[in-house]
Amino acid sequence: MSRVALLSLLALLALCVPAQAHFGMVVPDRNIVTKDGPKAFNLDIRFWHPMENQGMDMAKPKLEVTGKGKPEDVSASLKPAAIDGKQAWMANYAVKAPGVYMFTVTPQPYFEPSEDKFILHLTKTVVSALGGEDGWDKPLGQKLEIVPMVKPFALYAGNVFTGKVLHKGKPLANAEVEVEFFNADGARKAPGEAYVTQVVKTDGAGVFSYAAPWAGWWGFAALTDDDARLKKDGKDKKVELGGVIWVYFHPVAGK
Numbered sequence: 001m002s003r004v005a006l007l008s009l010l011a012l013l014a015l016c017v018p019a020q021a022h023f024g025m026v027v028p029d030r031n032i033v034t035k036d037g038p039k040a041f042n043l044d045i046r047f048w049h050p051m052e053n054q055g056m057d058m059a060k061p062k063l064e065v066t067g068k069g070k071p072e073d074v075s076a077s078l079k080p081a082a083i084d085g086k087q088a089w090m091a092n093y094a095v096k097a098p099g100v101y102m103f104t105v106t107p108q109p110y111f112e113p114s115e116d117k118f119i120l121h122l123t124k125t126v127v128s129a130l131g132g133e134d135g136w137d138k139p140l141g142q143k144l145e146i147v148p149m150v151k152p153f154a155l156y157a158g159n160v161f162t163g164k165v166l167h168k169g170k171p172l173a174n175a176e177v178e179v180e181f182f183n184a185d186g187a188r189k190a191p192g193e194a195y196v197t198q199v200v201k202t203d204g205a206g207v208f209s210y211a212a213p214w215a216g217w218w219g220f221a222a223l224t225d226d227d228a229r230l231k232k233d234g235k236d237k238k239v240e241l242g243g244v245i246w247v248y249f250h251p252v253a254g255k
């Protein structure tokens with residue numbers, strides 16, 4: 001093989017393989033803050049292939065938290081982190097009052113050359129603090145959003161997670177929802193490529209369900225084509241809009 005051919009082959013391999021699913025990620029140290037435990041925790045923020053545990057560089061996103069009332073912009077708390085040579089982000093947050101805290105990450109649009117489109121994943125997670133349990137079922141008003149229909153901080157491994165996908169506030173029927181495990185230590189191996197990203201679809205009311213086979217953090221990414229276009233080198237490009245939620249499934253203790 002000529003050197004030029006080899007170099008172009010290597011360049012091709014370096015692109016994201018289209019079969020890999022991209023996920024916006026926001027994963028806290030813990031999804032429940034207790035009276036006796038630490039009140040501060042870290043949020044791990046990435047643009048990633050969670051099951052394969054590798055990913056893309058992420059430009060600085062916007063990080064907001066909604067406790068009681070309006071969302072508060074806490075982007076100033078973002079610190080850059082290098083994970084596997086990729087640009088990621090970390091934030092520390094300390095709760096001061098009981099409540100349900102929803103963290104949302106709004107990234108800058110990411111251009112994916114192998115798919116010739118932008119990807120924009122509006123990503124969130126839910127933390128229950130100091131006994132606060134009200135409001136986890138409220139939409140935040142993201143353009144594309146998964147609203148939990150089960151209490152998202154009280155799930156065991158094996159339980160079913162049910163969510164409703166809202167696009168501009170209306171149920172999104174027949175949409176694909178990609179599901180991946182955050183394989184942070186690489187201990188889980190997919191038995192085949194098809195298993196890396198599982199897919200469920202929403203019904204006519206925008207509702208989907210998924211039973212997690214083992215404990216840990218699982219990401220659900222509802223996908224649709226955005227009506228907006230973004231420019232790349234002067235040309236209009238499509239935008240894949242994702243509404244992503246990260247949910248923890250607790251290990252089941254033996255008896």
Ligand SMILES: [Cu+2]
Binds near residue numbers: 017055056
């Ligand atoms: Cu990628």
